[in-house]
Amino acid sequence: MLPPLTDLLEAASVVRLPLRRRFRGITEREAVVLEGPAGWGEFAPFLEYGPAESARWLAAGVEAAWRGLPAPRRTRVEVNATVPAVPADDVPAVLAAFPGCRTAKVKVAEAGAPFGTRLAEDLARVRAVREVLGPAGRVRVDANAGWSVPQALEALTALGEVGLEYAEQPCATLEEMAEVRRRLAAAGTPVPLAADESVRKAEDPLRVAGLEAADVVVVKVAPLSGVARALEVAAACGLPVVVSSALDTSVGLAAGTALAAALPQLPHACGLGTAALLAADVSARPLLPVDGALPVGPARADRELLERHRADPGREAWWRRRIADCHAVLAAGAGG
Template sequence: MTPLPAAADLLASAHVVALPMRVRFRGVDVREAVVFEGPCGWGEFAPFAEYPDDEAARWLAGGIEAAYAGWPAAVRDTVPVNATVPAVPADRVADVLARFDGCTTAKVKVAERGQSVDDDVDRVAAVRDVMGPSARIRVDANGGWSETGAVEALARLAAYDLEYAEQPCATVEELASLRIALARNGINVLVAADESIRKAEDPVRVARLGAADLVVVKAAPLGGVRAALEVVDACGLPAVVSSALDTSVGIAAGIALAAALPELDHACGLGTVSLFERDLAVDPLRPVAGRLATAHPVPDATALDELAAAPDRQHWWRDRLARCLDLLTEGVPR
């Protein structure tokens, strides 16, 4: 377990930033985050605003691990990454993909509120058209479909040779039932679990109930790189590492996780810095030739100043960080 810093020390080096998005993503136009420096480098605390403190505390544990303990040894120096396509109209797909240098896998957002399956099909078709027949395409519904809706949507989307569907339904029970329904209907699409891993009190339940073919793991929501590695080991399923719309500081933890996995057979969702208008790092972690190298990004002092959040948001985030540190000190599981 990583020793916890004093609140005064953590807050003394903390910077609250607000990064404008190129495209609205996950309902977010501006991504807010806290970054702070420790003896091992920089860490990030950026749970989404709606998350309660007990859940957000795990994100803080991950940031503290990065800044105060460092990460496990890597078994590879670079990791493959996928392009990420938000729920944009089909005619904007090519522009989005152009920001992901050399990526041969794309994750496409589907089941967006206010959109239809027709919109999803058009978007995925455009991705296949731009990337060609050899590219891998995965879709991410963020739990937005019912089981029936998922069967109907995936029956249509399967025509584009999907690598897998990420969190097509919200609950573990629905995922388990969906896998059976897909097989019965001859729909050859694998199921990956994301929210059912990172937001669950018992992430291994996915594996016990046979609810997924793969697990998607994110360093910050699971409490850090070491905690995420333990989850992967306990689940015993192939793992895909993804981001939580992190700055380069947070992405570095995801790369460290992917670099430390014993096996890595899938491109990782760690290229999302390309979705920001501007990042805070001196050398932003954007994919080159479809890969990212292990790194310890250092924020640029000018960027920290120019991207600083408004005073009321500074206060909100610093209070939240202090509350979450108190929870960790009291022994909330990490």
């Protein structure tokens, strides 16, 4: 059910939204929201992604806007706070933007400084999070594949002393993660691992399970071509699932909550509270955590906000070319 390109371009609004703090190396988030017959969808692959990878994100936006999302099993989804790679002194202010959240995901292994310096900063940040959440709070870290196997073992041994729910994507490949998991277990270091970046295609979760590379699978709607495909991935992996976002607007987050609400089991808080990282949004009622959770339901873009945060003509033209490139991939059957 791929709409004609002319319909997609007519339905598209390109926005540029400021972030409250630098996150993933950026201070602004560009995105496209699509208004279709079933509601609103989002297309916002990161700028470095090529057409083949980005086409899956377009498929997810088309699904939400043209086909609609599945019926929910629950009406609210517990979410985690997200702590960027900030100095430890900034942690209380960051966590204050996530009221009621008893789980925090802390970014570690930020590129730039030498490993030892980064690890000392990471440890201080994680300790600060633990101090705010208290002993009953759940703390998880996300390395975004930033460590080698030896670095992951050293870092997780140190960070594990603070008490971790799990460590997300410590290394780039599933083979490396499997080695880290085996060696942590042999050393008696109880840090479960979660696979994120290494779960992007339908066959990936089967490899995660077969290699015994992770204890948890992190699933995101857009990179997996939409909620329907993500539900298939979640069912195939045979592991606990955490639904996460990709720094989405509230329109994209609504698809994430739809996925989380449709899962048979949801044992962990989800990484869907990231609208708190945006200084502006496309919805007049942004999906922000209340008592540590998000409501489940559709999100509507506000036309006044779309106009206020409209990208400049050059960026708008760039995104429209990107939509055309991704539409061609989907039309040829090479994406989705």
